[in-house]
Amino acid sequence: MAQSQGWVRRYAKAFCKGFFVAVPVAVTFLDRVACVARVEGASMQPSLNPGGSQSSDVVLLNHWKVRNFEVQRGDIVSLVSPKNPEQKIIKRVIALEGDIVKTMGHKNRYVKVPRGHIWVEGDHHGHSFDSNSFGPVSLGLLHAHATHILWPPERWQKLESVLPPERLPVQREEE
């Protein structure tokens, strides 16, 4: 009787110790290092979700690469939506601060990206809620850099940071 009680006590103690180590470490890893996410919607076709609603791609989101808010033109990034803070959107970086962009469907024809902001667009123009709708976004909303497609297995690949040639900025900020 006494022996089984002692066993339960020791088990509960070990469980609590493990719990308070494992949960914070896992949460910190998912917040700061990397996590995975399923992509929904057609705004990044054909790079992501080319099958439409049949199969959603699952991408690897790398937080560690953007910890100092360093992104390059052409990167696919996820950010908090400026119109709805509960939602994350995934788009391609087209222009950095100081660049002048020729917009597609924005109220101004040419926009100079202000300091601390970036211009993002979906690859599927016309079906994308991006900077052409809400303007340049603050770098503080940057969430992660999507580096690889993990699922479905036939679409395993590293996502390349390419800028479509017709979307090059009109004028780049010289370093």
Added chain:
Amino acid sequence: MLRGVLGKTFRLVGYTIQYGCIAHCAFEYVGGVVMCSGPSMEPTIQNSDIVFAENLSRHFYGIQRGDIVIAKSPSDPKSNICKRVIGLEGDKILTSSPSDFFKSHNYVPTGHVWLEGDNLQNSTDSRYYGPIPYGLIRGRIFFKIWPLSDFGFLRDSPNGHRFSDD
């Protein structure tokens, strides 16, 4: 001898990682102590005051008009700003100064908030850079710890009612 030192080093690294992760979870999801600098929130918060910020309101979308919030600066994501929320999405904000004859209003767009410092003469806020997205808010300041002469919950805005509700 070497194995002893290696063992101790691993244990030290393990504990550092463990407590670092607990600290991250506490700051990110609960709250923490913050030191404010700058004159833009006088007299409510003076330069070098130490305050307590909580992050639960941000995660549950419970930020309200009149709250003092910490947010990432829209033009420099590595620095933080500390201002009061004057308007939420959909609110009508008076953007002309009180001395103007013609009043001009602006509506706060969806997903954004309008921030102003309490020290209106000496504050760079939404009157300068426009409304900021809700996603930039990090936490809500509700309690002052230092200086001890001002210990306690923070006062309401000294600027009267600049909120015009629709």
